[in-house]
Amino acid sequence: MEKGYIALVLHAHLPFVRHPEHEDFLEEDWLYEAITETYIPLIEVFEGLVRDKVPFRITMSLTPTLLSMLLDPLLQNRYLRHLEKLIELAGKEIERTRWHPEFNSLALMYYHRFNRARQVFCDEYKMNLTSAFKKFYDLGVLEIITCGATHGFLPLMEVERRISVRAQVKVGVDMHRKIFGKTPVGIWLPECGYNPGDDEILKEFGIKYFLTDTHGILFGSPRPKYGVFAPCYCKSGVAAFSRDVESSKSVWSTQEGYPGDYSYREFYRDVGYDLEFDYIKPYILPDGTRINTGIKYYKITGETDHKEPYVVKHALDKAADHAGNFMFNREKQAEHLLGLMGDRRPIIVSPYDAELFGHWWFEGPDWINFLIRKIHYDQKVIKLITPSDYLHIYPRNQVITPSYSSWGWKGYNEVWLEGANDWIYRHLHKTVERMIELAGIHASLEPSGLVRRALNQAARELLLAQSSDWAFIMKTQTHSSYAYRRTKDHIYRFTRLYDEIKSGKIDENFLLDIEGKDNLFPDIDYKMYCR
Amino acid sequence: MDKNKLKKAKKDKLMLLARRSNIRGTNLMSKERLIDALTRVSAKKAKKKPKAQRVIKQIKKLPQYQFQGRRPIARPPLMAGRSHSLLEKNGQQKVEEAKYYLGPTSQYQSLEEFQFPAGYGDNRIVAMVRDPWWIYSYWEITPEKENEVRNRIAQKGLNPVKSILRVYDVTGVEFDGNNAHTFFDIELKGLAINWYINVKNPNRAWIIDIGILASNDELFVLARSNCVRTPRFGMSDVVDEEWMCQEDDYWKMFGLSGGFGIGKGSLALKEMFKKRLVEQISSAGWSGAVSSLSSPSKKALKKKGFWLVVDCELIVYGQTEHDAKVTVQNKPIRLRKDGTFTLRFALPDGKQDIPVVATSFDGDDTRTITPIVTRRTI
Numbered sequence: 001m002e003k004g005y006i007a008l009v010l011h012a013h014l015p016f017v018r019h020p021e022h023e024d025f026l027e028e029d030w031l032y033e034a035i036t037e038t039y040i041p042l043i044e045v046f047e048g049l050v051r052d053k054v055p056f057r058i059t060m061s062l063t064p065t066l067l068s069m070l071l072d073p074l075l076q077n078r079y080l081r082h083l084e085k086l087i088e089l090a091g092k093e094i095e096r097t098r099w100h101p102e103f104n105s106l107a108l109m110y111y112h113r114f115n116r117a118r119q120v121f122c123d124e125y126k127m128n129l130t131s132a133f134k135k136f137y138d139l140g141v142l143e144i145i146t147c148g149a150t151h152g153f154l155p156l157m158e159v160e161r162r163i164s165v166r167a168q169v170k171v172g173v174d175m176h177r178k179i180f181g182k183t184p185v186g187i188w189l190p191e192c193g194y195n196p197g198d199d200e201i202l203k204e205f206g207i208k209y210f211l212t213d214t215h216g217i218l219f220g221s222p223r224p225k226y227g228v229f230a231p232c233y234c235k236s237g238v239a240a241f242s243r244d245v246e247s248s249k250s251v252w253s254t255q256e257g258y259p260g261d262y263s264y265r266e267f268y269r270d271v272g273y274d275l276e277f278d279y280i281k282p283y284i285l286p287d288g289t290r291i292n293t294g295i296k297y298y299k300i301t302g303e304t305d306h307k308e309p310y311v312v313k314h315a316l317d318k319a320a321d322h323a324g325n326f327m328f329n330r331e332k333q334a335e336h337l338l339g340l341m342g343d344r345r346p347i348i349v350s351p352y353d354a355e356l357f358g359h360w361w362f363e364g365p366d367w368i369n370f371l372i373r374k375i376h377y378d379q380k381v382i383k384l385i386t387p388s389d390y391l392h393i394y395p396r397n398q399v400i401t402p403s404y405s406s407w408g409w410k411g412y413n414e415v416w417l418e419g420a421n422d423w424i425y426r427h428l429h430k431t432v433e434r435m436i437e438l439a440g441i442h443a444s445l446e447p448s449g450l451v452r453r454a455l456n457q458a459a460r461e462l463l464l465a466q467s468s469d470w471a472f473i474m475k476t477q478t479h480s481s482y483a484y485r486r487t488k489d490h491i492y493r494f495t496r497l498y499d500e501i502k503s504g505k506i507d508e509n510f511l512l513d514i515e516g517k518d519n520l521f522p523d524i525d526y527k528m529y530c531r
Numbered sequence: 532m533d534k535n536k537l538k539k540a541k542k543d544k545l546m547l548l549a550r551r552s553n554i555r556g557t558n559l560m561s562k563e564r565l566i567d568a569l570t571r572v573s574a575k576k577a578k579k580k581p582k583a584q585r586v587i588k589q590i591k592k593l594p595q596y597q598f599q600g601r602r603p604i605a606r607p608p609l610m611a612g613r614s615h616s617l618l619e620k621n622g623q624q625k626v627e628e629a630k631y632y633l634g635p636t637s638q639y640q641s642l643e644e645f646q647f648p649a650g651y652g653d654n655r656i657v658a659m660v661r662d663p664w665w666i667y668s669y670w671e672i673t674p675e676k677e678n679e680v681r682n683r684i685a686q687k688g689l690n691p692v693k694s695i696l697r698v699y700d701v702t703g704v705e706f707d708g709n710n711a712h713t714f715f716d717i718e719l720k721g722l723a724i725n726w727y728i729n730v731k732n733p734n735r736a737w738i739i740d741i742g743i744l745a746s747n748d749e750l751f752v753l754a755r756s757n758c759v760r761t762p763r764f765g766m767s768d769v770v771d772e773e774w775m776c777q778e779d780d781y782w783k784m785f786g787l788s789g790g791f792g793i794g795k796g797s798l799a800l801k802e803m804f805k806k807r808l809v810e811q812i813s814s815a816g817w818s819g820a821v822s823s824l825s826s827p828s829k830k831a832l833k834k835k836g837f838w839l840v841v842d843c844e845l846i847v848y849g850q851t852e853h854d855a856k857v858t859v860q861n862k863p864i865r866l867r868k869d870g871t872f873t874l875r876f877a878l879p880d881g882k883q884d885i886p887v888v889a890t891s892f893d894g895d896d897t898r899t900i901t902p903i904v905t906r907r908t909i
Binding site for chain 1: 567623627630633655659661669671763764767769770772775781784788790862875877
């Protein structure tokens with residue numbers, strides 16, 4: 001009999017970025033890179049485990065914006081175009097590196113990886129990767145949970161909180177039901193942002209649990225008897241699971257974490273920057289600005305600018321070592337905890353950004369693969385489960401009020417509320433109030449087709465403006481102008497619709513234009529903003 | 532403005548200056564860009580008008596009622612605020628940033644002419660939680676409202692003294708304006724429209740009034756905020772009888788949950804908890820403690836100091852009959868339709884013999900040409 005449980009939770013999210021008005025659009029690459037480097041490799045890992053009949057349970061949140069993009073034909077076709085260019089470049093690289101065996105073998109690896117990605121994307125899943133995740137969900141190896149509609153950071157929805165939060169949750173739950181055919185059992189609160197009382201809204205939608213950072217439970221009241229090693233129920237009856245610090249650190253930490261190992265691939269050395277201009281020009285931006293291509297030849301090497309060529313075998317050996325180390329530490333942890341807890345087995349919750357695996361930590365999907373196999377074959381102390389599995393084993397848990405918290409730096413709201421982004425909230429809050437005003441006016445009467453479309457589009461624009469990603473990116477250097485523009489675009493589009501709906505003069509061409517651009521959530525109903 | 536002086540100033544200060552100079556988009560500017568913009572503006576201004584006139588013009592532009600253009604003063608020093616996560620969040624944030632990293636560039640231009648409105652014609656103040664010790668507030672007051680209140684003050688034969696924020700501790704009370712446990716005031720000296728307020732106490736409820744303090748010390752309220760509660764920081768004192776255990780056991784689980792290691796008693800853990808906090812607060816530089824993973828911003832700024840990278844590639848090209856078969860170093864290559872070919876190789880140090888062999892379609896004729904290339908790097 002096992003002595004404890006481990007719940008790996010992978011949070012897959014990207015903001016909605018789709019620009020049909022441009023032939024090429026740089027920020028769409030966020031999606032393309034994540035598909036090639038994270039989503040497809042993870043699908044391959046799950047596929048292999050199922051094929052080899054290795055039992056496992058993993059929890060994954062797929063956000064509504066990410067699902068919307070994965071389902072979108074324009075982005076699907078653009079991804080394929082992107083991938084085919086990568087295959088072409090990798091092919092040229094095989095020839096170019098002929099006299100450099102260490103690079104040549106890597107060029108071959110990329111060539112095969114990209115071709116394999118093409119096969120998975122086109123042939124196996126017919127361009128729709130949500131069907132891959134659904135497959136593993138239905139097989140019972142993945143527990144897919146939902147998230148806020150656009151990853152809006154809930155704790156800062158201070159004005160009209162209940163309606164704002166409810167709309168984010170409702171759209172997430174509806175989308176999950178539509179794509180996966182069942183009600184999500186859990187939710188990933190965007191950025192793990194928890195505000196006491198928001199759980200009441202989760203309960204309304206049949207959600208059984210959410211995840212918080214460590215101090216969500218640890219600083220909760222009354223004192224949690226088992227710390228973060230057992231869930232707690234909120235008064236609403238919804239369970240909170242909190243992140244384990246030790247296991248988190250071993251992956252997340254730039255100091256002690258596995259991904260910093262010198263044998264692993266260096267993220268910041270890319271042929272897009274390294275190679276001769278005329279040669280690489282077709283694969284960077286049309287204006288000649290260099291960008292990442294995804295072909296990277298070097299390992300981290302050390303704290304130096306001089307990087308050595310990457311060696312696949314060494315990196316894979318390290319990933320296997322690290323998986324073994326992770327498992328061993330969790331075994332020790334579980335044994336010790338069981339001794340202390342006595343009457344129940346502990347759950348160790350390890351949540352990560354899914355994009356960490358593959359995109360940031362190139363070997364991450366291999367690490368997960370090794371870890372799952374080792375857990376199954378090499379020991380009997382710990383077992384992989386999902387939060388809902390734990391609630392089945394231990395339906396009785398302590399009732400507390402978890403603490404207000406997020407998993408952002410410093411643990412609260414500062415990442416999304418500081419000098420670079422605090423100015424957005426007066427506009428976001430006003431926009432919510434206006435949306436509620438519009439919904440109120442059209443609450444009882446059935447508006448005409450055009451008015452209803454305008455109201456629904458206004459709701460989409462509001463939700464898009466609320467994405468936590470914009471506030472987050474505003475404080476980083478490189479894409480802050482994009483984040484600023486997106487906030488501005490959605491507030492502008494909303495405000496114009498608001499004025500037009502109120503004056504009764506809806507410009508259908510404008511509406512058509514933005515319906516075509518911000519085309520997610522086809523089934524949205526503005527009435528969720530009625531009081 | 533003196534460029535060197537600007538360089539020494541903090542970014543916040545520069546943003547404040549830039550906003551006063553009506554420079555747009557300061558939120559998005561790097562420090563270097565701010566300095567650039569400021570020096571350009573001041574050069575322009577110096578040319579244009581004598582100083583006195585400029586001041587008059589600025590006063591005209593900013594109506595009395597608008598608290599505009601000032602950055603919050605009561606904000607914490609950058610990292611020396613309280614840093615209390617139990618985890619190394621900063622590492623996580625680096626990783627999360629990488630998700631959006633495509634290289635140091637972004638080219639989005641909007642076509643739509645739209646400026647965020649300076650106000651919505653509301654009289655309101657909103658409070659938001661930043662962390663257990665700080666709350667943030669923004670507000671908007673219309674000139675009509677301010678005039679109305681000023682008239683009320685005048686009608687009572689009083690004088691307005693200053694604009695203030697009054698921050699009430701309303702924990703556990705239904706606030707009626709007079710029943711707060713305590714309150715404190717913040718004088719709004721500039722033309723602020725928002726403020727970071729250090730309330731110092733976790734796990735308390737707060738309401739903020741914005742108003743004008745009159746000469747008799749009476750506060751004339753312009754607007755009252757929503758109520759917010761700062762989060763608890765630390766283990767709760769409330770114990771649940773049903774889930775009770777020894778004090779020491781609570782601390783053991785607390786310590787393990789917080790990643791403080793195993794086998795420590797409650798006293799040691801309490802100490803560690805404190806110490807860990809102090810460490811995090813004092814090591815404001817830990818964000819700079821970059822590991823082997825370089826950070827996105829580091830790359831964006833490029834390497835410091837002078838540097839040079841050189842590499843060589845070799846282009847081998849030629850032409851034959853379009854239907855001939857050609858090998859280069861014994862590997863077949865593909866010809867273009869007109870029989871031309873181009874090959875490009877990364878050229879390492881050393882000698883390369885590159886036999887190019889063309890064979891006619893019927894196999895009757897063969898030509899071989901062998902360029903020999905030596906690269907030596909010193």
